[in-house]
Amino acid sequence: MAKEKKNKTKMSLAGRRAIFGYLFILPFLLGFLLFMAKPLIQSLIMSFSDVNVGANGFDLTYAGLKNYERALTIDPNFNIMLVDEISKMILNSLATIIFSFFIALLLNQKFKGRAFVRAVFFLPVIFSSGVIVGLEYNNTLLAGMKQMIEESSTSGIADTLETILANSDLGDGLIETIITLVNSVYDIAIASGIQIIIFLSALQTIPKSMYEAADIEGCTKWESLWKITFPMISSMFLVNWIYTIIDFFMKSDNQVIQQVQAEVTRNLDFGYGSALSWIYFGIVIVWIGISSLIISRVVYYYE
Amino acid sequence: MSKAKAATEGRRSFSERNRLSGGYLLKKTAGSIMIKILRFVLIFGLCFMILEPIVNKFCVSIMTEKDLYDTTINILPRHLTTGNYAVVTELMNFWEALFNSLWIALAVSIVQIAACTLTGYGFARFKFPLKKFWFACVILIILIPPQTIASPLYLHFRFFDIFGLFEAITGTPINLRGSVLPYFFMSAGCMGLKDGLYIFLVRQFFRGIPKELEEAAYVDGCGTLRTFIKIMLPDAKPILTSCFLFSFVWQWTDSFYSALFLGGKKLLSTGLASLADNFSNYMQVTYQRAGQTSEALLQQMNATGVLLVVTPIILLYLVAQKGFVESLSSTGIKM
Numbered sequence: 001m002a003k004e005k006k007n008k009t010k011m012s013l014a015g016r017r018a019i020f021g022y023l024f025i026l027p028f029l030l031g032f033l034l035f036m037a038k039p040l041i042q043s044l045i046m047s048f049s050d051v052n053v054g055a056n057g058f059d060l061t062y063a064g065l066k067n068y069e070r071a072l073t074i075d076p077n078f079n080i081m082l083v084d085e086i087s088k089m090i091l092n093s094l095a096t097i098i099f100s101f102f103i104a105l106l107l108n109q110k111f112k113g114r115a116f117v118r119a120v121f122f123l124p125v126i127f128s129s130g131v132i133v134g135l136e137y138n139n140t141l142l143a144g145m146k147q148m149i150e151e152s153s154t155s156g157i158a159d160t161l162e163t164i165l166a167n168s169d170l171g172d173g174l175i176e177t178i179i180t181l182v183n184s185v186y187d188i189a190i191a192s193g194i195q196i197i198i199f200l201s202a203l204q205t206i207p208k209s210m211y212e213a214a215d216i217e218g219c220t221k222w223e224s225l226w227k228i229t230f231p232m233i234s235s236m237f238l239v240n241w242i243y244t245i246i247d248f249f250m251k252s253d254n255q256v257i258q259q260v261q262a263e264v265t266r267n268l269d270f271g272y273g274s275a276l277s278w279i280y281f282g283i284v285i286v287w288i289g290i291s292s293l294i295i296s297r298v299v300y301y302y303e
Numbered sequence: 304m305s306k307a308k309a310a311t312e313g314r315r316s317f318s319e320r321n322r323l324s325g326g327y328l329l330k331k332t333a334g335s336i337m338i339k340i341l342r343f344v345l346i347f348g349l350c351f352m353i354l355e356p357i358v359n360k361f362c363v364s365i366m367t368e369k370d371l372y373d374t375t376i377n378i379l380p381r382h383l384t385t386g387n388y389a390v391v392t393e394l395m396n397f398w399e400a401l402f403n404s405l406w407i408a409l410a411v412s413i414v415q416i417a418a419c420t421l422t423g424y425g426f427a428r429f430k431f432p433l434k435k436f437w438f439a440c441v442i443l444i445i446l447i448p449p450q451t452i453a454s455p456l457y458l459h460f461r462f463f464d465i466f467g468l469f470e471a472i473t474g475t476p477i478n479l480r481g482s483v484l485p486y487f488f489m490s491a492g493c494m495g496l497k498d499g500l501y502i503f504l505v506r507q508f509f510r511g512i513p514k515e516l517e518e519a520a521y522v523d524g525c526g527t528l529r530t531f532i533k534i535m536l537p538d539a540k541p542i543l544t545s546c547f548l549f550s551f552v553w554q555w556t557d558s559f560y561s562a563l564f565l566g567g568k569k570l571l572s573t574g575l576a577s578l579a580d581n582f583s584n585y586m587q588v589t590y591q592r593a594g595q596t597s598e599a600l601l602q603q604m605n606a607t608g609v610l611l612v613v614t615p616i617i618l619l620y621l622v623a624q625k626g627f628v629e630s631l632s633s634t635g636i637k638m
Contacts, residue, residue, distance in 0.1 A: 024421050025437060031491070032437075035494045036443075036447070103349070122617075123617075127357075130558055131556055132612070132613070134576070189352060189353065204541055205508075205542075
């Protein structure tokens with residue numbers, strides 16, 4: 001009896017930690033199982049069936065891979081859209097991450113009016129959220145004005161830059177990429193509000209003594225950026241990377257999302273709509289998985 | 304001896320000191336000035352880019368209608384008025400909505416952050432079966448647009464029940480729509496707006512804290528929960544502040560969940576969303592203006608409304624920012 005008791009306590013050290021772990025994540029587990037699991041499974045089932053909206057809700061008949069086949073082999077637009085959006089996503093998320101890291105480094109330095117500038121860089125978080133972004137998006141007056149300005153001004157800085165670059169020896173693809181990036185610098189700045197704050201809060205947890213020690217040992221600023229700053233914030237880098245991808249994935253001006261919404265609301269084709277979103281979803285998940293696996297290799301934890 | 308030397312050094316002219324250092328001083332000073340100028344230009348440009356639309360909105364919001372159609376007016380109004388604010392305040396029920404928004408956003412974000420902190424800590428520090436799978440689910444919940452689960456959720460709360468318990472007792476499931484409760488349930492279950500992000504952030508943060516800190520507490524006989532509260536939480540202040548800010552802001556401006564669950568409550572976000580329609584009605588009723596209200600006027604009202612909604616959060620940020628900066632010094636100790 002005594003032996004058995006002893007055995008039990010020995011075993012339960014790891015076991016107790018596991019139980020504590022489950023207790024800590026209990027809120028999430030309950031929430032996920034109660035609210036999220038059912039709709040998710042429903043939508044997955046829908047994507048494999050023909051959905052008819054009848055008098056008493058949805059009528060589902062199993063249709064196998066029909067919806068997926070239609071999306072990938074029959075629909076003329078979907079593949080093009082998908083490739084277009086995914087390549088845009090990769091480019092924009094890279095640009096956003098680099099931009100926000102750079103800005104966070106800048107805002108972490110000491111200069112006059114830093115508090116003010118930080119407050120200004122918080123504004124995009126507010127202005128890119130919820131109703132406000134919807135209002136801006138529907139602002140037909142502003143859109144009309146923008147178009148007029150673009151039509152009437154033929155020699156903006158961007159255009160001049162474009163001609164200069166076009167005459168240089170750089171490849172066409174590269175130039176186009178640069179120009180789209182320069183043109184979308186406002187969008188990138190607005191989209192990177194959250195990332196900047198996450199980077200900033202990560203930067204502030206780095207002990208100053210580390211830099212001092214490195215400085216005394218003769219480390220240059222550039223070296224300490226790569227040897228101290230980068231490893232110390234690498235864990236937040238991973239969060240930011242994944243969040244940026246997801247943020248772009250969920251944007252309402254995304255063609256694929258619009259297509260899905262059109263299928264569901266206009267054509268009432270729930271089956272096809274959910275198949276489209278699951279394809280998009282799957283690709284994004286695979287991309288997140290691969291890229292975060294690569295990033296995880298360089299992420300530094302105190303473990 | 305050395306003191307005297309230092310004193311003479313102070314009196315030496317810049318060129319002499321430069322000569323002594325072999326041109327190094329000049330290079331260094333010029334470099335740092337260049338960096339300062341570059342930094343200034345960059346920051347100024349970016350700030351301008353962000354602030355310009357807001358300043359524009361502000362100027363539009365204090366114009367009279369006459370100025371709106373005046374093509375000679377670009378930004379600065381000629382006839383100032385605060386009438387727009389008065390109208391918008393009345394149409395949005397501003398004070399009531401402000402009060403509602405304030406307590407709901409505050410309560411919801413506190414519940415959310417509490418739940419997410421616990422979960423994040425669980426993922427960061429404990430080993431348990433299926434951990435990878437559950438963490439993938441965390442990423443999943445940030446990925447799923449709220450629109451996808453809206454209608455099932457609606458039904459879920461319209462006929463709310465826990466394993467048929469209520470139906471067995473009272474005969475009918477409870478209708479939880481229209482009350483604030485479902486929303487709190489969801490927040491407590493980490494299923495609010497973008498809660499996966501907070502879990503992820505908190506987890507990454509806790510993984511960055513050395514394990515020895517906890518082990519020392521365990522060795523001294525501190526329990527798991529107490530270690531978490533006494534040792535780990537105080538360290539996490541900066542990340543929790545930013546999570547709280549995000550969640551507050553998103554809650555404040557969210558109209559999707561609010562319209563779905565808090566339909567009856569007057570909130571700033573839903574008020575802003577329906578402002579344009581309300582204003583057209585108002586114009587038709589009070590001024591008997593036939594037909595549609597002009598687009599420009601509607602945009603003016605929207606701009607005014609946006610400013611009214613945003614101002615309280617900016618004030619909050621200015622207060623919270625202090626917390627940011629203060630936590631700077633305290634977290635340095637943990638090494």
